[in-house]
Amino acid sequence: MRFFEYGNEEINHLKSKDALLGDAIDKIGHIERKVTPDLFTSLISSIVSQQISSKACDTIWKRIEEKFEYITPQTLCDASEEEIQKCGISMRKAQYIKNTAEMVLNGGIDLANLNSLCDEEICAQLS
Numbered sequence: 001m002r003f004f005e006y007g008n009e010e011i012n013h014l015k016s017k018d019a020l021l022g023d024a025i026d027k028i029g030h031i032e033r034k035v036t037p038d039l040f041t042s043l044i045s046s047i048v049s050q051q052i053s054s055k056a057c058d059t060i061w062k063r064i065e066e067k068f069e070y071i072t073p074q075t076l077c078d079a080s081e082e083e084i085q086k087c088g089i090s091m092r093k094a095q096y097i098k099n100t101a102e103m104v105l106n107g108g109i110d111l112a113n114l115n116s117l118c119d120e121e122i123c124a125q126l127s
Helices: 006-018 019-028 040-049 055-070 073-078 081-085 092-105 109-117 117-125
Strands: none
Touching: 006 019, 040 055, 040 092, 040 109, 073 092, 081 092
16 A cells, blocks of 8 residues: 655645644644555546545445456446446446546546646546
8 A cells, every 4th residue: 555655845845834734733743645556546536435434435445446356447438337336336426437437548538647737727627
């Protein structure tokens, strides 16, 4: 499992920008935030996790991993919306997942290019 890496330089930068945040950082300490290095998997995980508890998300994500083994645009395109939904998500989320996979496959979403875009451009492309 990978975690978001940061050190004193990043902490000091945040503390210098916001005193309240600095106090919170001092009280809470180092936070281990899991990261998913594969952008497609991370995007699908974000769709799954929207507006549900962490526990529910973990359960649903485990079902998705068991059902599809490899979370790729092709495996999710090959699945029906109903198959995706049976993992425990709404039909609307299943449709979002299927549409996202199709957009990645047909070039409508260029994951390799996302890192070079500003936040507004990323939001526009993913919306």
